[in-house]
Amino acid sequence: MDTQRDQPDAPAAVAAEHRVPGPGQSAPRADGAGGPPGPSPAWRVLLRYMRPSWRWLALGGLLNLMTGAVGLTLPLAAKQLIDDLGADRPLTGVLLLMGVLVVVAAGIGPLGEYVLRRTGESIVLAARRRLVSHLLRLRISALDHAEPGDLMSRVTSDTTLLRQVTTDSLVGAVTGGLTLLATVALMGVLDPALLAVTVGVLIFAGTVIRVVMPRVRRASKDAQKSVGAMGSALERMLGALRTVKASGAEHREEAVIHRAAEQAWRANVRAGKWLAIAGHTSEFALQVAFFTVLAAGGARVAAGATDVGTLIAFLMYVFNLVAPVQGLVTAVSQYQVGAAAIARIQEAERLPAEPQRPVAVLPAPGTAPAELEFHDVHFHYAPGLPPVHRGVTFTVPPQGMTAFVGPSGAGKTTLFSLIERFYEPTSGSILLDGRDLSAWDIPELRSAIGYVEQDAPVLSGSLRDNLLLGAPDTTDHEIQRVLRTARLDDLVAQLPKGLDTLVGHRGTKLSGGERQRVAIARALLRRPRLLLLDEATSQLDAVNEAALRDTVAEAARTTTVLVVAHRLSTVTLADRIVVIDAGRVQAVGTHGELVTTDPLYAELAATQFLIATG
Secondary structure, eight states: OOSGGGSTTHHHHHHHHHSOOOTTOOOOOBTTBSSOSSOOOHHHHHHHHHGGGHHHHHHHHHHHHHHHHHHHHHHHHHHHHHHHHHHTOOOHHHHHHHHHHHHHHHHHHHHHHHHHHHHHHHHHHHHHHHHHHHHHTBOHHHHTTSOHHHHHHIIIIIHHHHHIIIIIIIIHHHHHHHHHHHHHHHHHHHOHHHHHHHHHHHHHHHHHHHHHHHHHHHHHHHHHHHHHHHHHHHHHHHHTHHHHHHTTOHHHHHHHHHHHHHHHHHHHHHHHHHHHHHHHHHHHHHHHHHHHHHHHHHHHHHTTSSOHHHHHHHHHHHHHTHHHHHHHHHHHHHHHHHHHHHHHHHHHHTSOBOOOOOOOOOOOTTOOOOOEEEEEEEEOSSTTSOOSEEEEEEEEOSSEEEEEEOSTTSSHHHHHHHHTTSSOOSEEEEEETTEEGGGSOHHHHHHTEEEEOTTOOOOSSBHHHHHTSSOTTOOHHHHHHHHHHTTOHHHHHHSTTGGGOBOOGGGTTSOHHHHHHHHHHHHHTTOOSEEEEESTTTTOOHHHHHHHHHHHHHHTTTSEEEEEOOOHHHHTTOSEEEEEETTEEEEEEOHHHHHHHOHHHHHHHHTHHHHHHO
16 A cells, blocks of 8 residues: 555654644644644633624623522512511512512523523534534645544534533623622622621632632643543544454453543543532632621621621622622633633644635536646655655656556555645646646645545445535436446445445445445546546456456546556556656556566566466
8 A cells, every 4th residue: 555654654753743732832834724823812712702692692691690680689678578577567569579589580590591501502513613624624644643533522522611611601700700799799788897707708718719720721631632532542443343353352442442431530530629629619618608697797786786687688698699609610610621622622723724715616528638747756744754756757648547556655646645635745846737736726626636545435324425425416317327337236226225325334334346336436427537546446356347447448538547556457458657666757658668678567567467366
């Protein structure tokens, strides 16, 4: 297989270059594209996510403030009730007022909660859309060495935490803070001496919470990182489950995933410990404040410095402090957790990505085939690694078939990756129709190309979904024509639901040869001007291979076909053969010419090709 895996030292070095950066680091940029140049403060990122929904957030916050205002009015009404009882005045008015206040609070409280929850979900949706759009446009060089499971956790798990940090943290901090200030102000109006006692206790609690919160953030960051690692381990195992079972490695893989799960557990327990300390510190402080106020207030009532109604109203305000104080503690806690999640989201958004462009139109039927030129192309996957290509130069005229042959690791598949602009040349130029590839918009370039990869990947979903992946507007008539061309018509006729039959995860319900034929049909439906076939018939039986050779030969009459092949039967059909060795073009010619003039090709023809077809 001719990818970076042919370079023994490539993974570690490229991983170091393209791994997901940590907080405070900038990701490498590629061709001027990618995410933001550096991390932003968590509060600024939150405001960016909240800006489209600010009206709904303001409405939810206003409803919560109204609920808090009702709660602040009730102690004053209770004081009036006690004063009226002591003075033997009518109670109808104050009782009616208290009943109305209770009903209003019962109505607007749930409404405010619903508005905030709905808005929080909208913010999560916007963040997921933004992150998914970025991940779909990642540079292959960045994606090659990222962990898919970890990226998935950033989309699913980390974005979910934005709901809590926007609705519970920022909005909760504003509404809770205003309610707390209003409560303290009213307590000061009732009895400044008792307020001083209460504030002293609360300052102690605030000091403890301030010490605890940074630990909450660090533990939350570790917990989310551990969840991402567990997702990566699970994705790795499920993606190769048959290999794991065949190797008898279930217990070893189980141990790996269990270790990741235990790390997540330890980090979450650590975060839970500090959150529990913060929450119960505030509760303890309020209880101390209540009993202190009760004792001090009772002494003041006995001394005649205040009356019973004022003391009862003040105690109700102490109880009312529970909600805003707990709200502020929750807000700060959620902010620490959310800030860690935002840092991970930003890390993913800073990975180098291709520029976003509109969808390109596929070539019309009968469009002229493409011409391709490589001029002194050098390429390596990362600085310090051996080069994959060392001055590759060749020309492919429009129309016809060109085959690339050479030993494994010579750089043949990497040529196709450069044509698709999955990677950019280190130096030199690649021209399509006389234009440098860097001058093409990437969607426009890829719309002209049909690419059948070496492992012929098939996506989970129906057979129709896979065939129409790159040409969603294809007519049923054209689908049927290509099915016959790719020798898939008999297979479709045997399937229980025809084209709508599900193919399983990564096409596990199809054989290797069937997956290759699906990949070929998918490429042909795009009407490519340049067709790239990387070992496209390696898993086909002799009958289907012969039929598809005829299909490829027919396609070469109207388009430009490039083939990486090891089978002599495929190579001899080519109009020209390019021999690649150690990243250089060693020879170009026909089969008959190269057998007699190029020792390497002659050796391949006598050994590798014959063995492959034998």
